[in-house]
Amino acid sequence: MSDVAARKAEIRALAEAARDKKAAYGPDLDLSAFNAAQDAESVESLEALDKQMKEVALSVGIESSEEGRAGTYFQVDRSPIYQRVTEMYGGKLEIMSTKDAVELYPELMYEQYYWRAVAPDKDKYTALVALQETEGYFIRVLPGQKIDKPIQACLFVSENNITQNVHNVIVMEEGSEATVITGCTIHPKVREGLHAGISEFYLGKGSKLTFTMIHNWAEDFDVRPRTAIVLDEDATYINNYVLMKPVKSIQSFPVAKCVGDRSRAVFNSIVYGLEDSTIDIGSESIMEGEGSRSEAIARTVSRDRSVVYSRGRLIGRTNDCKAHLDCRGMVQSAESTQWAIPDLASEGAPGAELSHEAAISPIAAEEIYYLMSRGVPKDEAVSMITRGFLDLEIPGLPAALRRQIDKALEETAKDSM
Amino acid sequence: MSVDSASPLLQVEGLHVSVGDREILRGVDLVIAEGETHVLLGPNGGGKTTLLNTIVGLPGYRVTAGRILFKGTDLAGLEIDERARLGIGVAFQRPPAVRGIKLKQLIQVAGGDSFDEAAMADVIGGLTLERMIDRDVNMGFSGGEMKRSEMAQLIAQAPDLTLFDEPESGVDLDNIAVVGGAMTRLLKAERVGKGTRSGLIVTHTGHILEYVNADIGHVLYNGRLACKGNPRDLIDEIGKHGYDKCVECAICQM
Ligand SMILES: Nc1ncnc2c1ncn2[C@@H]1O[C@H](COP(=O)(O)OP(=O)(O)OP(=O)(O)O)[C@@H](O)[C@H]1O
Ligand SMILES: [Mg+2]
Numbered sequence: 232m233s234d235v236a237a238r239k240a241e242i243r244a245l246a247e248a249a250r251d252k253k254a255a256y257g258p259d260l261d262l263s264a265f266n267a268a269q270d271a272e273s274v275e276s277l278e279a280l281d282k283q284m285k286e287v288a289l290s291v292g293i294e295s296s297e298e299g300r301a302g303t304y305f306q307v308d309r310s311p312i313y314q315r316v317t318e319m320y321g322g323k324l325e326i327m328s329t330k331d332a333v334e335l336y337p338e339l340m341y342e343q344y345y346w347r348a349v350a351p352d353k354d355k356y357t358a359l360v361a362l363q364e365t366e367g368y369f370i371r372v373l374p375g376q377k378i379d380k381p382i383q384a385c386l387f388v389s390e391n392n393i394t395q396n397v398h399n400v401i402v403m404e405e406g407s408e409a410t411v412i413t414g415c416t417i418h419p420k421v422r423e424g425l426h427a428g429i430s431e432f433y434l435g436k437g438s439k440l441t442f443t444m445i446h447n448w449a450e451d452f453d454v455r456p457r458t459a460i461v462l463d464e465d466a467t468y469i470n471n472y473v474l475m476k477p478v479k480s481i482q483s484f485p486v487a488k489c490v491g492d493r494s495r496a497v498f499n500s501i502v503y504g505l506e507d508s509t510i511d512i513g514s515e516s517i518m519e520g521e522g523s524r525s526e527a528i529a530r531t532v533s534r535d536r537s538v539v540y541s542r543g544r545l546i547g548r549t550n551d552c553k554a555h556l557d558c559r560g561m562v563q564s565a566e567s568t569q570w571a572i573p574d575l576a577s578e579g580a581p582g583a584e585l586s587h588e589a590a591i592s593p594i595a596a597e598e599i600y601y602l603m604s605r606g607v608p609k610d611e612a613v614s615m616i617t618r619g620f621l622d623l624e625i626p627g628l629p630a631a632l633r634r635q636i637d638k639a640l641e642e643t644a645k646d647s648m
Numbered sequence: 649m650s651v652d653s654a655s656p657l658l659q660v661e662g663l664h665v666s667v668g669d670r671e672i673l674r675g676v677d678l679v680i681a682e683g684e685t686h687v688l689l690g691p692n693g694g695g696k697t698t699l700l701n702t703i704v705g706l707p708g709y710r711v712t713a714g715r716i717l718f719k720g721t722d723l724a725g726l727e728i729d730e731r732a733r734l735g736i737g738v739a740f741q742r743p744p745a746v747r748g749i750k751l752k753q754l755i756q757v758a759g760g761d762s763f764d765e766a767a768m769a770d771v772i773g774g775l776t777l778e779r780m781i782d783r784d785v786n787m788g789f790s791g792g793e794m795k796r797s798e799m800a801q802l803i804a805q806a807p808d809l810t811l812f813d814e815p816e817s818g819v820d821l822d823n824i825a826v827v828g829g830a831m832t833r834l835l836k837a838e839r840v841g842k843g844t845r846s847g848l849i850v851t852h853t854g855h856i857l858e859y860v861n862a863d864i865g866h867v868l869y870n871g872r873l874a875c876k877g878n879p880r881d882l883i884d885e886i887g888k889h890g891y892d893k894c895v896e897c898a899i900c901q902m
Contacts, residue, residue, distance in 0.1 A: 603728035605758040619748020
């Protein structure tokens with residue numbers, strides 16, 4: 232048996248054994264309640280999508296005109312329906328489905344990238360993705376290439392009560408730079424369903440990836456991403472996560488492994504808990520490389536009956552490492568619950584410097600009155616302050632992303648009025 | 649135009665205000681006509697801020713008797729923002745910091761749609777706010793910066809009546825001139841076809857009056873306006889003999 236075949240069998244066996252393994256965090260889901268996803272038709276251009284789809288895609292940062300984008304990947308249910316690298320970026324990056332990448336580079340994928348950062352037997356959700364042949368995107372930025380426009384990837388669910396299982400792989404070759412916007416959303420007719428997503432990102436020496444994920448689900452939809460990032464020397468990973476709409480439950484806890492010396496991982500999260508959402512988000516940074524750094528900043532607002540967990544874990548395994556957590560929550564409803572759970576560990580690294588700040592507080596009445604005294608109506612004052620609280624000033628955020636996040640915040644402000 | 653003949657902009661009549669279960673104001677009467685600037689003096693804890701906040705409409709200041717009319721409208725039951733849109737502005741003694749809201753954004757909001765780029769540039773330049781404009785409002789602002797930020801918002805808002813709560817406190821001499829200049833600009837600006845604007849200035853020292861002209865002074869004492877007269881004379885008298893004596897003295901026109 233070839234190495235690839237042996238590894239395939241191993242992945243399968245691990246996953247089989249983890250079929251019923253509950254996740255460490257978040258409500259447990261009965262996976263038998265969901266149907267398998269069906270095929271969707273490919274399109275020649277994103278402009279061919281129906282108007283409603285284009286609109287919801289836009290709300291998660293996906294431009295159907297592809298204007299200002301270096302490339303696009305669009306998946307509906309289980310099918311990649313569109314993928315393209317814009318002409319001027321030809322030869323600089325590759326975009327394809329992960330399935331195609333596994334066919335094109337079997338040895339490379341199985342040896343280095345596919346199920347190497349996330350374990351197939353982590354829990355029942357990784358097992359689900361491993362056992363049901365899936366797609367997801369593969370993005371590779373070639374050595375030294377600096378992609379100055381965002382690459383966009385949309386994972387779209389169009390049918391009710393299916394599971395969309397995706398496996399995404401991003402490979403940043405040495406010295407490359409890119410920004411990826413991933414927008415995950417559903418057709419307005421979809422009520423319930425499950426999105427389970429494996430994401431494995433590999434950052435080569437001196438590379439930089441800014442990864443922004445905008446989620447937009449529905450009241451009865453469940454979401455279980457499983458993400459790991461591996462950073463080589465001098466690599467920088469910046470993760471921006473935005474959730475502004477109701478969801479039934481989401482549980483996500485990406486892990487950044489700062490293996491290389493002087494590598495750096497940054498997590499910024501903006502979460503708006505609405506209605507009956509159960510939101511359990513966080514991140515873990517493991518610092519193994521000398522001089523590695525990490526920073527995790529979360530801003531969470533909870534309204535209605537939402538339950539929000541904001542976790543953050545920093546693990547120092549080398550003497551020269553430094554990391555900070557900053558989680559601030561604002562509770563805006565008597566029926567909602569928030570947890571801020573910072574978690575620090577120094578493992579055999581007496582020189583590690585790890586710190587955290589966590590706070591949960593109400594919206595300040597005197598701030599509302601202050602704005603009102605300038606003629607701003609109360610509702611508008613509340614949404615301005617909420618927006619301001621959630622508006623993380625993320626240094627170095629590309630203008631296009633800034634606008635995207637602003638737009639999401641603005642829409643939320645409008646909705647809350 | 650004689651000040652006395654001008655029509656009243658603000659009329660406070662027999663106002664009693666309680667905070668919690670404590671009565672702070674016990675029958676305040678005050679009339680401010682269009683174009684007039686009044687000064688409010690009085691000991692610490694006497695209720696000056698209470699009077700201003702009650703006019704602004706902050707919750708917690710309970711009117712138990714009397715009323716406040718602005719442009720002839722009874723303010724009872726009007727929200728803070730409604731009063732602001734009627735033409736009442738306030739420079740707070742200690743404005744709160746608001747995380748995530750930039751000073752520029754708040755000036756713009758205060759100015760409304762008609763407040764354009766040129767007007768913004770003018771306000772920023774006039775108050776040398778260039779380095780503060782993109783910072784969160786009042787977040788880590790020094791005393792003087794905070795007052796300049798308040799002035800900028802008010803110039804944008806252009807209220808018909810501005811209430812200034814200790815505009816010179818915590819401000820150095822250079823900045824007093826800047827703040828005073830902004831106040832004069834606010835108070836002297838023409839209201840379209842309506843004469844000039846009005847103000848009520850709370851001060852302990854009167855320093856600000858070197859930069860702003862004021863017509864009438866009042867002393868808030870024991871929950872009432874105990875004394876009325878030329879603002880400078882009142883301040884001199886208080887300086888010499890203290891509040892207790894002042895309210896009995898001859899300068900008072902009441
Ligand atoms: N929100 C409040 N809660 C409790 N007490 C209050 C409140 N606001 C005002 N007071 C009390 O009312 C009284 C009047 O206070 P106010 O701030 O109006 O005085 P002031 O004349 O402005 O004083 P200063 O010159 O020190 O600014 C004080 O005893 C003060 O403690
Ligand atoms: Mg006061």
